[in-house]
Amino acid sequence: MKRRDSVKVTxxxxxxxxGRIHLGNILCCLLAWLSVRQQAGHMVLRIEDLDTARCPQRYARQMMEDLHWLGLDWDEGPEVGGSNGPYFQSxxxxxxxxxxxxxxxxGLVYPCFCTRAELHAASAPHREDGQVIYPGTCRNLSAAQIAERSLRRAPALRLRVPxxxxxxxxxxxxxxxENxxxxxxxxxxxxxxGMFAYQLAVVVDDAAMGITEVVRGADLLDSTPRQLYLYRLLDLTPPSFCHVPLLLAPDGRRLSKRDADAGLEVLQGRMSAQAVLGKLAYLAGFHPSAEPASAWELLEEFDWDKxxxxxxxxxxHFFEI
Structure with a gap:
């Protein structure tokens, strides 16, 4: 089933x-691009480089070169311009x-002096994936306690949730x-x-840039209720969300930029962009074979139901053939 909407999709x-993008990043970008292009929509590129120490400009430039090589274009963003810049979160x-x-x-924000190590070492509850559920340690500190602790450590800022x-x-x-x-x-x-958190930055930016459809990896699924809460508090209109399957290594590990064998640098040395996209589309269920195909050729085959x-x-060895 192909999705159409009377509202202009962005x-x-x-x-x-x-780091260099890997196959999982490429699959997510491809699905986002196909969904928007199939609806005759508008595509924005935003570089999420809040952590400037981990995200130097050379990586951003390389990432844009990689997207160009793959044939995945954008209508607004770095190199193209637009009315909603700047397009770097930093x-x-x-x-x-x-x-x-x-x-x-x-009255929903309060300072928190807990370190990550302290939370992991304490008896704070943990989720199945190992993430700490914040127990509210600093939620009700007095003004005197806040002043005293601020002398020893700069606080983070947390949002009270209902x-x-x-x-x-x-x-x-x-x-x-999700509760x-x-x-x-x-x-x-x-x-x-002093670095702003992903949850706040992405809500502010998606609203400011008029994003109506967010296609992203399923690893961010549990971020969505937090972001919807922020949309409500900031009186902003949320986009629709579509979370896509993660691409795992043959042994079941999640791919990361550290997986050099799944990185684009290695793949470019042995196959064309069309070969990479064709294989990914086949794994994603909507391309009938692993034969090469350009992004535009995949447009007519793309179907979310598949x-x-x-x-x-x-x-x-799928990408070594």
Whole structure:
């Protein structure tokens, strides 16, 4: 089933340039691009480089070169321009600060002095994936306690979350519901080093750039209820969300930029962009064979109903053939 909408669709790539993109990144970008192009929509490229130490400019430039090589273009963003720039998050911190102040004015933000090591070492509850559920350690500190602790350590800033379920219908995975207090607890808006958190930055940017459709990896599924809560508090209109399966290594590990054998640098040395895309589209269920195909050739074949809902494990040596 191909999706059409009377409203102009605006999608986005929002990569974090901490290294060379790998096959999992490419699959996500391809699905986002196909979904938008099939709906005659508008594609935005935003570089999520808040952590400038891990995301130097050379990686961002390389990532754009890689997208060009793959034939995945964008209508707005770096190199192209547009009315919603700048398109690097490191240049948009004034917008995050304004949103933070809006939340502070609602009395929902408080300083937190807990370190990650302290939370992991303490008896704080943990989720099945090992993430700590913040137990509210600093939630009700007095003004005197805050002043005293501030002398020893700069605080992070957390957002108070309600004891309520937040739900949405994912465009690919269906109904999702999550109680924020039980799933994550009060979450970070700004780290102790002053860096704004992903949850706040992505909400501010997607709203400011008019994004109506977010296609991203299923590893970010549990971020969505937190972001919907922020959309509500900031009186912003959320996009639709579509979370796609992760591409796993043959042994079941999640791919990362450290997996050199799944990185584009290695693949470019032995196959064409069309070969990479054709193989990925075949694994994603909508290309009938692993034969090469350009992004535009895949456009007519793309169908969300054919894309798996569970993670995809790479066959051994599949990209060496």
């Amino acid at each position: 999608g986005r790539f929002a990569p974090s340039p901490s 240049q948009r911190t004034d917008r995050y600060q304004a949103a933070l102040e809006q939340l502070e004015a609602q 004891e309520e379920e937040i739900g949405f219908t994912d465009g690919h995975l269906g109904a999702v519901r 924020l207090a039980r799933a994550c607890g009060d979450f970070l808006l700004r780290r102790s080093d 894309v798996p809902r569970s993670d995809i494990r790479l066959p051994e």
